[in-house]
Amino acid sequence: MSEISRDVLFFPESQRPFLEPHLPPLDGESKSSNLPFTTLTFATSLDSSLAIAPGVRTTLSGPQSKAMTHYLRSRHDAILIGVGTALADNPGLNCRLKGVGGYGGQDLRGQPRPIIIDPTARWEFTEQAKILALVREGRGRAPYIITGNPSPPAKQKQILEEHGGKYITLNTTSTETEAHRFDWTAILGSLTNEGFRSVMIEGGGAVINTLLEQSSQGLVDSVILTIAPTWLGQGAVVVSPKRRFDAGGNAIPASRLRDVKWYPFGEDVVLCGKIKL
Ligand SMILES: NC(=O)C1=CN([C@@H]2O[C@H](COP(=O)(O)OP(=O)(O)OC[C@H]3O[C@@H](n4cnc5c(N)ncnc54)[C@H](O)[C@@H]3O)[C@@H](O)[C@H]2O)C=CC1
Numbered sequence: 001m002s003e004i005s006r007d008v009l010f011f012p013e014s015q016r017p018f019l020e021p022h023l024p025p026l027d028g029e030s031k032s033s034n035l036p037f038t039t040l041t042f043a044t045s046l047d048s049s050l051a052i053a054p055g056v057r058t059t060l061s062g063p064q065s066k067a068m069t070h071y072l073r074s075r076h077d078a079i080l081i082g083v084g085t086a087l088a089d090n091p092g093l094n095c096r097l098k099g100v101g102g103y104g105g106q107d108l109r110g111q112p113r114p115i116i117i118d119p120t121a122r123w124e125f126t127e128q129a130k131i132l133a134l135v136r137e138g139r140g141r142a143p144y145i146i147t148g149n150p151s152p153p154a155k156q157k158q159i160l161e162e163h164g165g166k167y168i169t170l171n172t173t174s175t176e177t178e179a180h181r182f183d184w185t186a187i188l189g190s191l192t193n194e195g196f197r198s199v200m201i202e203g204g205g206a207v208i209n210t211l212l213e214q215s216s217q218g219l220v221d222s223v224i225l226t227i228a229p230t231w232l233g234q235g236a237v238v239v240s241p242k243r244r245f246d247a248g249g250n251a252i253p254a255s256r257l258r259d260v261k262w263y264p265f266g267e268d269v270v271l272c273g274k275i276k277l
Protein backbone atom coordinates (compact mmCIF):
# COMPACT_ATOMS: atom_id res chain seq x y z
CA MET A 1 0.00 0.00 0.00
CA SER A 2 1.46 3.39 -0.96
CA GLU A 3 1.85 6.45 1.27
CA ILE A 4 -0.97 8.12 -0.71
CA SER A 5 -3.49 5.35 -0.15
CA ARG A 6 -3.19 5.49 3.66
CA ASP A 7 -4.31 9.12 3.73
CA VAL A 8 -8.08 8.56 4.11
CA LEU A 9 -10.24 11.38 5.51
CA PHE A 10 -13.62 11.38 7.30
CA PHE A 11 -16.19 14.17 7.15
CA PRO A 12 -19.15 13.25 9.37
CA GLU A 13 -22.71 13.37 7.96
CA SER A 14 -23.68 15.62 10.88
CA GLN A 15 -21.33 18.38 9.65
CA ARG A 16 -22.58 18.41 6.06
CA PRO A 17 -25.98 20.19 6.11
CA PHE A 18 -24.62 23.69 6.80
CA LEU A 19 -22.68 23.58 3.54
CA GLU A 20 -25.60 22.51 1.36
CA PRO A 21 -26.92 26.03 0.49
CA HIS A 22 -23.40 26.95 -0.68
CA LEU A 23 -22.84 23.95 -2.95
CA PRO A 24 -23.79 23.05 -6.53
CA PRO A 25 -27.29 21.50 -6.63
CA LEU A 26 -27.23 17.74 -6.05
CA ASP A 27 -29.61 17.06 -8.97
CA GLY A 28 -27.04 18.59 -11.33
CA GLU A 29 -29.51 21.27 -12.44
CA SER A 30 -27.32 23.88 -14.09
CA LYS A 31 -27.46 27.65 -13.74
CA SER A 32 -29.23 29.87 -16.20
CA SER A 33 -25.92 31.42 -17.30
CA ASN A 34 -24.59 28.37 -19.14
CA LEU A 35 -21.33 28.51 -17.15
CA PRO A 36 -20.45 25.94 -14.47
CA PHE A 37 -21.50 26.52 -10.86
CA THR A 38 -18.29 28.12 -9.58
CA THR A 39 -17.12 27.92 -5.97
CA LEU A 40 -14.11 29.94 -4.85
CA THR A 41 -12.56 28.10 -1.92
CA PHE A 42 -9.17 28.32 -0.25
CA ALA A 43 -7.52 28.45 3.16
CA THR A 44 -6.17 31.79 4.32
CA SER A 45 -4.19 33.13 7.28
CA LEU A 46 -5.28 36.12 9.35
CA ASP A 47 -3.10 38.30 7.11
CA SER A 48 -4.77 37.06 3.89
CA SER A 49 -1.94 34.71 2.94
CA LEU A 50 -2.07 31.35 1.20
CA ALA A 51 1.51 30.18 1.63
CA ILE A 52 4.48 31.35 3.69
CA ALA A 53 6.54 32.18 0.59
CA PRO A 54 6.20 31.72 -3.18
CA GLY A 55 6.85 28.10 -4.05
CA VAL A 56 6.40 26.76 -0.52
CA ARG A 57 3.59 24.33 0.30
CA THR A 58 2.07 25.56 3.56
CA THR A 59 -0.50 23.83 5.75
CA LEU A 60 -3.16 26.22 7.05
CA SER A 61 -6.29 24.05 7.42
CA GLY A 62 -6.69 22.01 10.57
CA PRO A 63 -7.87 18.38 10.28
CA GLN A 64 -11.61 19.18 10.37
CA SER A 65 -11.49 21.90 7.72
CA LYS A 66 -9.16 19.78 5.57
CA ALA A 67 -11.79 17.02 5.61
CA MET A 68 -14.42 19.65 4.73
CA THR A 69 -12.35 20.71 1.71
CA HIS A 70 -12.26 17.11 0.54
CA TYR A 71 -16.04 16.95 0.91
CA LEU A 72 -16.20 20.04 -1.34
CA ARG A 73 -13.94 18.22 -3.81
CA SER A 74 -16.42 15.32 -3.87
CA ARG A 75 -19.26 17.75 -4.70
CA HIS A 76 -17.68 19.41 -7.75
CA ASP A 77 -17.02 18.04 -11.24
CA ALA A 78 -13.70 19.87 -11.49
CA ILE A 79 -11.04 21.47 -9.25
CA LEU A 80 -8.95 24.31 -10.66
CA ILE A 81 -5.52 25.69 -9.72
CA GLY A 82 -2.82 27.81 -11.39
CA VAL A 83 0.50 26.48 -12.62
CA GLY A 84 2.26 28.29 -9.73
CA THR A 85 0.46 25.97 -7.32
CA ALA A 86 1.20 22.90 -9.44
CA LEU A 87 4.91 23.79 -9.39
CA ALA A 88 5.00 24.68 -5.69
CA ASP A 89 2.89 21.90 -4.22
CA ASN A 90 3.04 18.85 -6.50
CA PRO A 91 -0.61 18.45 -5.44
CA GLY A 92 -2.79 15.34 -5.64
CA LEU A 93 -6.02 17.29 -6.26
CA ASN A 94 -8.12 14.19 -5.71
CA CYS A 95 -10.74 13.51 -3.06
CA ARG A 96 -9.51 11.30 -0.23
CA LEU A 97 -12.81 10.97 1.66
CA LYS A 98 -13.72 7.47 2.80
CA GLY A 99 -16.34 6.10 0.39
CA VAL A 100 -15.46 7.94 -2.83
CA GLY A 101 -14.01 6.13 -5.85
CA GLY A 102 -10.53 4.81 -5.06
CA TYR A 103 -11.17 5.09 -1.29
CA GLY A 104 -13.72 2.32 -0.84
CA GLY A 105 -16.22 3.56 -3.46
CA GLN A 106 -16.87 2.44 -7.02
CA ASP A 107 -14.78 3.51 -10.05
CA LEU A 108 -13.93 7.24 -9.82
CA ARG A 109 -17.26 8.43 -8.42
CA GLY A 110 -16.74 11.58 -6.34
CA GLN A 111 -13.35 12.31 -7.90
CA PRO A 112 -13.12 15.80 -9.46
CA ARG A 113 -11.22 16.47 -12.69
CA PRO A 114 -8.13 18.62 -11.95
CA ILE A 115 -7.82 21.69 -14.19
CA ILE A 116 -4.47 23.54 -14.34
CA ILE A 117 -4.22 27.07 -15.76
CA ASP A 118 -0.86 27.17 -17.55
CA PRO A 119 -0.93 29.79 -20.35
CA THR A 120 2.64 29.17 -21.54
CA ALA A 121 2.81 25.42 -20.78
CA ARG A 122 5.63 25.81 -18.27
CA TRP A 123 4.70 22.84 -16.05
CA GLU A 124 7.31 20.24 -17.08
CA PHE A 125 5.82 17.31 -15.19
CA THR A 126 6.98 13.72 -15.40
CA GLU A 127 5.18 10.44 -14.64
CA GLN A 128 6.36 10.93 -11.04
CA ALA A 129 3.96 13.87 -10.46
CA LYS A 130 1.65 12.97 -7.57
CA ILE A 131 -1.45 13.79 -9.62
CA LEU A 132 -0.45 11.14 -12.22
CA ALA A 133 0.60 8.54 -9.63
CA LEU A 134 -2.93 8.81 -8.20
CA VAL A 135 -4.40 8.18 -11.66
CA ARG A 136 -2.32 5.02 -12.04
CA GLU A 137 -3.54 3.87 -8.60
CA GLY A 138 -7.18 4.45 -9.59
CA ARG A 139 -7.54 7.22 -6.99
CA GLY A 140 -7.93 10.33 -9.13
CA ARG A 141 -8.51 11.72 -12.59
CA ALA A 142 -5.83 12.99 -14.97
CA PRO A 143 -5.58 16.78 -15.31
CA TYR A 144 -6.80 18.93 -18.15
CA ILE A 145 -4.33 21.78 -18.68
CA ILE A 146 -5.65 25.04 -20.11
CA THR A 147 -2.90 26.64 -22.15
CA GLY A 148 -2.46 29.44 -24.65
CA ASN A 149 0.50 27.64 -26.20
CA PRO A 150 -0.73 25.92 -29.37
CA SER A 151 2.26 23.52 -29.24
CA PRO A 152 2.75 22.34 -25.66
CA PRO A 153 5.88 20.19 -25.11
CA ALA A 154 5.44 16.87 -26.94
CA LYS A 155 6.76 14.86 -23.98
CA GLN A 156 4.21 16.32 -21.55
CA LYS A 157 1.41 15.98 -24.10
CA GLN A 158 2.20 12.29 -24.53
CA ILE A 159 2.38 11.61 -20.75
CA LEU A 160 -0.84 13.50 -20.18
CA GLU A 161 -2.77 11.69 -22.90
CA GLU A 162 -1.48 8.27 -21.75
CA HIS A 163 -3.09 9.02 -18.38
CA GLY A 164 -6.38 10.25 -19.87
CA GLY A 165 -5.67 13.97 -19.55
CA LYS A 166 -5.23 16.61 -22.25
CA TYR A 167 -4.27 20.17 -23.11
CA ILE A 168 -7.08 22.60 -23.95
CA THR A 169 -5.99 25.64 -25.95
CA LEU A 170 -7.52 29.06 -25.28
CA ASN A 171 -6.62 32.50 -26.60
CA THR A 172 -4.70 34.75 -24.22
CA THR A 173 -4.74 38.52 -24.04
CA SER A 174 -2.05 40.96 -22.88
CA THR A 175 -2.61 43.23 -19.88
CA GLU A 176 -0.43 46.02 -18.43
CA THR A 177 1.26 43.52 -16.13
CA GLU A 178 0.93 40.20 -17.92
CA ALA A 179 1.64 39.02 -21.46
CA HIS A 180 -0.56 35.91 -21.27
CA ARG A 181 -3.87 36.40 -19.44
CA PHE A 182 -7.04 34.35 -19.88
CA ASP A 183 -10.40 35.97 -19.39
CA TRP A 184 -12.28 34.07 -16.68
CA THR A 185 -15.48 33.91 -18.74
CA ALA A 186 -13.46 32.13 -21.44
CA ILE A 187 -11.93 29.73 -18.90
CA LEU A 188 -15.33 28.84 -17.45
CA GLY A 189 -16.86 28.63 -20.93
CA SER A 190 -14.20 26.10 -21.93
CA LEU A 191 -15.15 24.00 -18.90
CA THR A 192 -18.81 24.09 -19.97
CA ASN A 193 -17.70 22.90 -23.41
CA GLU A 194 -16.00 19.94 -21.72
CA GLY A 195 -19.26 19.06 -19.95
CA PHE A 196 -18.37 20.25 -16.43
CA ARG A 197 -21.35 21.55 -14.47
CA SER A 198 -19.40 22.67 -11.42
CA VAL A 199 -15.87 23.74 -10.56
CA MET A 200 -14.13 24.67 -7.32
CA ILE A 201 -11.32 27.15 -7.68
CA GLU A 202 -8.62 26.62 -5.03
CA GLY A 203 -5.86 29.06 -5.94
CA GLY A 204 -3.18 30.16 -5.76
CA GLY A 205 -2.67 33.89 -5.41
CA ALA A 206 -2.70 34.91 -9.07
CA VAL A 207 -5.70 32.74 -9.88
CA ILE A 208 -7.74 34.12 -6.97
CA ASN A 209 -6.70 37.74 -7.51
CA THR A 210 -7.50 37.72 -11.24
CA LEU A 211 -10.83 35.98 -10.58
CA LEU A 212 -11.77 38.51 -7.88
CA GLU A 213 -10.81 41.35 -10.25
CA GLN A 214 -13.62 40.05 -12.52
CA SER A 215 -15.96 39.32 -9.61
CA SER A 216 -18.48 42.02 -10.53
CA GLN A 217 -19.31 39.93 -13.62
CA GLY A 218 -21.19 37.35 -11.56
CA LEU A 219 -18.91 34.44 -12.43
CA VAL A 220 -18.55 33.14 -8.86
CA ASP A 221 -21.63 31.49 -7.34
CA SER A 222 -20.29 30.66 -3.90
CA VAL A 223 -17.33 31.49 -1.68
CA ILE A 224 -16.21 29.07 1.05
CA LEU A 225 -13.07 30.14 2.92
CA THR A 226 -11.16 28.47 5.73
CA ILE A 227 -9.55 31.04 8.00
CA ALA A 228 -6.73 29.65 10.12
CA PRO A 229 -5.64 31.32 13.38
CA THR A 230 -2.15 32.25 12.22
CA TRP A 231 -0.27 35.19 10.71
CA LEU A 232 2.16 34.06 8.01
CA GLY A 233 3.94 37.43 7.92
CA GLN A 234 5.51 39.54 5.20
CA GLY A 235 6.76 37.87 2.03
CA ALA A 236 3.89 35.39 1.94
CA VAL A 237 1.66 34.69 -1.11
CA VAL A 238 -1.20 37.12 -0.56
CA VAL A 239 -4.82 37.32 -1.71
CA SER A 240 -5.22 40.99 -2.53
CA PRO A 241 -6.92 41.87 -5.82
CA LYS A 242 -6.46 45.29 -7.43
CA ARG A 243 -8.66 48.03 -5.98
CA ARG A 244 -11.42 49.58 -8.03
CA PHE A 245 -12.20 53.30 -8.37
CA ASP A 246 -15.56 55.03 -8.53
CA ALA A 247 -16.50 57.68 -11.08
CA GLY A 248 -14.97 60.37 -8.84
CA GLY A 249 -11.62 58.56 -8.75
CA ASN A 250 -12.02 57.36 -5.14
CA ALA A 251 -10.73 53.90 -4.25
CA ILE A 252 -13.46 51.39 -3.44
CA PRO A 253 -13.19 47.76 -2.28
CA ALA A 254 -12.11 45.26 -4.90
CA SER A 255 -14.93 42.92 -3.92
CA ARG A 256 -17.28 42.23 -1.03
CA LEU A 257 -19.35 39.30 0.25
CA ARG A 258 -23.05 39.23 1.12
CA ASP A 259 -25.24 36.68 2.93
CA VAL A 260 -22.24 35.70 5.03
CA LYS A 261 -22.30 32.81 7.50
CA TRP A 262 -19.47 31.84 9.86
CA TYR A 263 -18.99 28.32 11.18
CA PRO A 264 -16.33 27.42 13.79
CA PHE A 265 -14.47 24.33 12.67
CA GLY A 266 -11.91 23.04 15.14
CA GLU A 267 -9.48 25.94 15.59
CA ASP A 268 -10.42 27.37 12.18
CA VAL A 269 -13.49 29.26 11.08
CA VAL A 270 -15.22 28.55 7.78
CA LEU A 271 -16.82 31.56 6.07
CA CYS A 272 -19.50 31.01 3.42
CA GLY A 273 -21.04 33.75 1.30
CA LYS A 274 -21.77 35.15 -2.12
CA ILE A 275 -20.04 37.93 -4.01
CA LYS A 276 -22.00 41.18 -3.81
CA LEU A 277 -22.61 42.39 -7.36
N1 LIG B 1 -3.98 27.99 1.16
C1 LIG B 1 -4.61 27.55 0.09
O1 LIG B 1 -5.79 27.19 0.12
C2 LIG B 1 -3.89 27.49 -1.21
C3 LIG B 1 -2.58 27.86 -1.29
N2 LIG B 1 -1.95 27.87 -2.50
C4 LIG B 1 -0.58 28.34 -2.56
O2 LIG B 1 -0.47 29.41 -3.49
C5 LIG B 1 0.86 29.45 -3.99
C6 LIG B 1 0.85 29.67 -5.48
O3 LIG B 1 0.27 30.90 -5.80
P1 LIG B 1 0.78 31.68 -7.08
O4 LIG B 1 2.26 31.67 -7.10
O5 LIG B 1 0.10 32.99 -7.13
O6 LIG B 1 0.36 30.72 -8.26
P2 LIG B 1 -1.01 30.33 -8.99
O7 LIG B 1 -1.33 28.93 -8.61
O8 LIG B 1 -2.05 31.37 -8.84
O9 LIG B 1 -0.49 30.27 -10.48
C7 LIG B 1 -0.02 31.46 -11.07
C8 LIG B 1 0.12 31.26 -12.55
O10 LIG B 1 -1.13 30.78 -13.07
C9 LIG B 1 -1.38 31.42 -14.30
N3 LIG B 1 -2.60 32.23 -14.17
C10 LIG B 1 -3.28 32.56 -13.06
N4 LIG B 1 -4.37 33.29 -13.37
C11 LIG B 1 -4.38 33.40 -14.70
C12 LIG B 1 -5.23 34.02 -15.65
N5 LIG B 1 -6.36 34.68 -15.30
N6 LIG B 1 -4.89 33.93 -16.96
C13 LIG B 1 -3.79 33.27 -17.36
N7 LIG B 1 -2.95 32.66 -16.51
C14 LIG B 1 -3.24 32.74 -15.22
C15 LIG B 1 -0.17 32.28 -14.63
O11 LIG B 1 0.74 31.51 -15.39
C16 LIG B 1 0.41 32.56 -13.27
O12 LIG B 1 1.80 32.79 -13.32
C17 LIG B 1 1.51 28.12 -3.64
O13 LIG B 1 2.53 28.34 -2.69
C18 LIG B 1 0.38 27.30 -3.07
O14 LIG B 1 0.82 26.48 -2.02
C19 LIG B 1 -2.58 27.47 -3.64
C20 LIG B 1 -3.89 27.08 -3.59
C21 LIG B 1 -4.66 27.07 -2.38
Ligand SMILES: Nc1nc(O)c(N)c(N[C@@H]2O[C@H](COP(=O)(O)O)[C@@H](O)[C@H]2O)n1
Pocket residue numbers: 042043057058059060061065066069081085086089090091092093094202203226
Ligand atom coordinates in the same frame (compact mmCIF):
# COMPACT_ATOMS: atom_id res chain seq x y z
N1 LIG C 1 -7.90 23.85 1.96
C1 LIG C 1 -6.55 23.97 1.95
N2 LIG C 1 -5.90 24.13 3.10
C2 LIG C 1 -4.56 24.28 3.12
O1 LIG C 1 -3.93 24.43 4.28
C3 LIG C 1 -3.83 24.22 1.92
N3 LIG C 1 -2.47 24.36 1.92
C4 LIG C 1 -4.56 24.03 0.72
N4 LIG C 1 -3.91 23.97 -0.44
C5 LIG C 1 -4.54 23.53 -1.65
O2 LIG C 1 -4.67 22.12 -1.66
C6 LIG C 1 -3.76 21.59 -2.62
C7 LIG C 1 -3.11 20.34 -2.12
O3 LIG C 1 -3.94 19.29 -2.43
P1 LIG C 1 -3.53 17.78 -2.12
O4 LIG C 1 -3.57 17.62 -0.63
O5 LIG C 1 -2.15 17.57 -2.63
O6 LIG C 1 -4.56 16.99 -2.82
C8 LIG C 1 -2.76 22.66 -2.89
O7 LIG C 1 -2.12 22.52 -4.12
C9 LIG C 1 -3.66 23.86 -2.83
O8 LIG C 1 -4.45 23.96 -3.98
N5 LIG C 1 -5.92 23.91 0.77
